[in-house]
Amino acid sequence: MKVIFGLRGTMTQIFDEQGHVVPVTPIEVGNDCVVVAKRTRKNNGYDALQLGFGEANLKRLNKPMEGYFKHSGVEPTRVLHEVRMDSTEGYEVGQHLGVDLFKPGDVVHVVGQTKGRGFAGGMKRWGWHSGPRTHGSMSHRRVGSTGAGSSPGHVLKGRHLPGQYGNERVTIKNLQVVRVEPEKGVLFIKGAVPGYHGRLVLVKGRG
Template sequence: MSIGIIGKKIGMTQLFDEKGFVVPVTLLKVGPCTITAIQKENIYTKIQIGYEEMNPNKLTKPMVGHFAKNNLPCFKYLKEYKVVSSEIPKIGEIIKIDKIKQEQLVSVSGISIGKGFSGYQKRHKFSRGPMSHGSKNHREPGSIGAGTTPGRVFPGKKMAGRMGNKKVHVKNLKVIKTDNTNNILILKGCIPGKKGNIIYINQK
C-alpha cells in the first residue's frame, strides 16, 4: 500500500558508506501523522492525513467541525494522497515512520527557497555582455523580440522575475536510515526548501 507522511526539514550532513565514500544526506523530522478522512472512489481511495496538533481557536469553524466529526484533535497541516489497494486504514489511525521501508526509494515534495526578484543572469543563467569601457550592455537582456511584426513579446519569454518559492517534486530518493525513537528520516541527496520547511514524503 502507498504510504504518505508529512515532516519537517532539519538540515543536511554527510555519512560514510560501507566502502568509505561520502554520501550527502538530508535529515527530516517525520510524523507521526493521523488519518483524518477517507473518501472511496471507483478505482482508488483518497486518504487525508494531519500533522502537528494546534489550538482549535486558531481555525475556522468548518475546519474545527471537520475534525470534531470523527473526535480527532485539530491539525495545522493536511495532505491528501491516493491509494489503490484492498488494505484501507481507518480514520484515527496513526502513521509512524516505522512504516517506511529502508533501502528503498521515496518521493518528496516541498516549497523551494524564495530568492525574490532576480535578473536574467541569476534566474536563467544568461551570459553577460562585454565588460569593456564602451559597452552599454554589461548585464542587459538584449533583444526580446521582433519589431513591427508581431509587435509584442511572446508569452513565456525568459526575462527577469521572481525566482524560487515554487513547489518542487523530487523522485527516487534512497532511504539511508530511519530512527523510530526520534522520528528521524535520513534520505540520500538534497530536498527542496530551507530548514523547518514542511516536506511531504510518499513511498509506493
C-alpha cells in the same frame, strides 16, 4: 502507496557501510502525522487520504474545522492536506503514520516548496551569461533583445525574462532512503530536498 508528512531538517553527512560519505537530508516526522479522513472510489469516486500534521492552536481554529475534526474523532492538526492514492487499504482514520513505513533502500519522491528568492534578474533566474564588460559596453546584466520587430509586434510567451524566482511547489523524484530511525522519528534521504529547514514536505513511495 506509502505516504507521510515531515519537516525538512538541515543537510548533513553520514557514513555508509563502505565508509563513503553520503550527503543526506533528515525528515523529522515524530508522531505528528495522522490520518484524518479517507476518500474511497465507492463513496467519493476517487481514493485519497486526508493527512494532518502537527498540533493546532485551538484559539485559531474556526467552528467548521472544529466540527470536522470532532466528527473524525481526531485531535485538530495544524496542517490538513489531501493526497491522492491508488488504494487506501491498510489505512484507518486516527492512525498515526511513522517513519517505519519506509526502510533503507526505498526510492521515494519528495514534494516541497522551494526557497523564495523574490524578483530576480535573468542571470540569477535562468543562468544567462553576462554581456561584454569592456570596450565601453554598458550591458552587463541586462535583458538584451526580446524578439523581432513589427512582426509579430509583441514578446512571445515563455520568453526567459526577469521575474519572480522560487517559492513554487516542486517534486524531486527517485531519491533514496539511506537510514530510518523509528525511535527518533527521523528519515534520512540521500541528496537535497526542496525548501528551507523546518518547512513541511511530503514523502511518497514510488509506485
